[in-house]
Amino acid sequence: MGHLRRPRTGAALLGRRRALSAPAAAGPLVRLLSDRLADAASDLWTDEDTVEIQVPRDKIVDSLRTLRDDADFGFFFLADAAAVDYGVGNWFEVVYHLYSDRHPTWLRVRVKVDRENPVTPTITSLWEGAMFHEREMYDMMGIVFEGNRDLRRIYMSPDYRSFPQRKDFLLPDDAADSAAAGNRPLERPETWDLSKLEDAAAHRDEPGGPV
Amino acid sequence: MTTTRSRPGPEQPSEEPRIPDPIALDAMATAAPRQEFFGFDIVPPPDRPPQTEREMEVYTLGDGEMLVNMGPQHPSTHGVMRLVLKVRGEVVIDIDPVLGYLHRGIEKLCEEATYTTVLTYVDPMDYMSAMHNEHAPAIAFEKLYGIKAPPRAEYIRALVVELNRVFSHGLMMGFLALDIGGLTPILYGFINRDEVVEMLAAISGQRMLFNFFRVGGVNFDTNDEFMSRLGRWRANVLDTIEMNEKILTENEIFRARTRGMGTLSGKQAIDLGVSGPNLRASGVPFDVRKAHPYCIYDQLEFDVITQPEGDTYARYMQRVAELKQSIHLIDQIVDKMPHGPVQAQVPGIIRPRPGRAYAAIESPRGLYSVYAISDGGPNPYRFRMRDPSFISLQSMPKLLPGHLIADTMAIMASLDPIMGGVDK
Secondary structure (H helix, E strand, O other): OHHHOOOOOOHHHOOOOOOOOOOHHHHHHHHHHHHHOOOOOEEEEEOOOEEEEEOOHHHHHHHHHHHHHOOOOOOOEEEEEEEEEOOOOOEEEEEEEEEOOOOOOEEEEEEEEEOOOOEEEOOOOOOOOHHHHHHHHHHHHOOEEEOOOOOOOOOOOOOOOOOOOOOOOOOOOOOOOOOOOOOOHHHOHHHOOOHHHHHHHHOOOOOOOOO | OOOOOOOOOOOOOOOOOOOOOHHHHHHHHHHOOOEEEOOEEEOOOOOOOOOOHHHHHHHOOOOOEEEEEEOOOOHHHOOOOEEEEEEEOOEEEEEEEEOOOOOOOHHHHHHHOOHHHHHHHOOOOOOOOHHHHHHHHHHHHHHHHOOOOOHHHHHHHHHHHHHHHHHHHHHHHHHHHHHHOOOHHHHHHHHHHHHHHHHHHHHHOOOOOOOOEEOOEEOOOOOHHHHHHHHHHHHHHHHHHHHHHHHHOOOHHHHHHHOOOOOOOHHHHHHOOOOOHHHHOOOOOOOHHHHOOOOOHHHOOOOOOOOOOOOHHHHHHHHHHHHHHHHHHHHHHHHHOOOOOOEOOOOOOOOOOOEEEEEEEEEOOEEEEEEEEEOOOOOOOEEEEEOHHHHHHHHHHHHOOOOEHHHHHHHHHHHOOOHHHHHO
């Protein structure tokens, strides 16, 4: 079993490291964004390999079109589109990740969507491949994409009536929060039948008794 | 969890329900009994009014057209999926993939799990490339936590994911032949696959769902059994592949069944979000290992392979070329592997600072990415996985029309979708 043990020698030398500033490589993209998308992009933030902007809902299609078609941006590939629920009373967010072969970082575009009236424009006119992403977001979060030709449920059956990835949708076995909390038999010792246990304990030391 | 949660209240009926009442649907469904025709289910128009423009387009039948269900348990659908084919005679006109038969809600489960246990939940997603499934979350969580895996751990990671790619691509060759009607290549594919799987079992302790990656490293260092199995496999793997390739690549029937079938242009492929070998087979040199080098791929020598044609045969040739490339990469990794620890020091329960991280890797099926959000608690606030085969399936309605029903298998097998990943 010796070879199965993790060697930990020297592991203490590997301290926690976190890139606190934007890598120099992201500089040209940051300049371009503040240059050409100044009226749309806000909250610019960079990570070790991601540049992030926030775009208002009504400008998202135009901004993404600029990012895709402008030769200096060249974000031709939609890597991911996902929805995030920030909880009841807050908002939804649709997050697009884009890839360009001209920039060494990913670009993350965040769009805030109202939680009470979750409607946002579709981007299937830009990338047809956003269709399954948007259908999944509709299915899981209930975000409606205006102008999408095929906004059906994709995983759940068509007659399903809830949106399972919202934060106020609880899993049935989430014992801490669900209606079943505290009602499980193991948590009510007064219902336990302990007589057999006591019986066994009384006879434990006898030869041939329960072990 | 720092988030406040409330019990779900009773559903408020809205003025215009988007989805019709299920009881009314049941009544409609029983009113129109299904017809049967020589074992085929003839699908009646859906038991409810079409909800969308596209659904109307698919389910409206013209003269001499009919709908045929392929699946959900057709052996060629690589899992449980239903394709609704609209056919005229034997020619496919339109197609509507129906997904969700394997949906397990892994994203939701992962949001309830701690960062360490998330890595066990993602394994059964794309069960042909479980190592890749663990790789992306591991990178994302390391970014969130601000830690780096030790160099030896990075090399072991690269080694196991390339081994996983070898068996995934090797099996794809077999499955493609199987769907066309050749039984032998799948058996040869499984010879190779079993050797790799036993090797990975020697290092991780599991045969299919490895649970090998950890936040900040890997679970075990290499051991003698793994290394000796690797050496024995490496000595004859090229012969096994060549044996398999000889049956297929120059085979007249195989070429007739695959050349010019399901051609996807590079522009179309980008538009549809197709990635990985399928995209490169259409001539687009996009490989995450080169585009955004993660792990140790910036220290390895390899080129992005592409094929110009974009048809089923090109996608097959792309897999073969990448298989050989992976073996070349494995040689380099084993050569350069440094000594040292394989696990950085991390606490049992990780609580990263609030933040967001995106990690993308190149899985055998394409761009597999994870977007994780931390709120400072012990489990991810949001855990999003982008599965490449799910997105690649969108190209089916573009690839199939005009081909025969029998060719749908070949075209679909060339995309290499795995339903465990598609349905999450």
